Amino acid sequence: MDFNDMRAYFSVIMFALLIGIYIWAWSKKRKQDFNEASNLPFNEPEQPLPVTKNNTNGNSGEKI
8 A cells, every 4th residue: 555545545535524514514403503503693682882991002092
């Protein structure tokens, strides 16, 4: 078994892994989980950002 045989086996294994991930991702059992995950950003409560004054370098916000 030479190096080219190892590369061929590795390519076949990676292709099978790719097909397995594709089947897993598009299976009907995973659809509900992916729909819930896609709506997570919209489930956050809306809160205003806190106003902070970051004046650590001594200037008052003007560009130097």
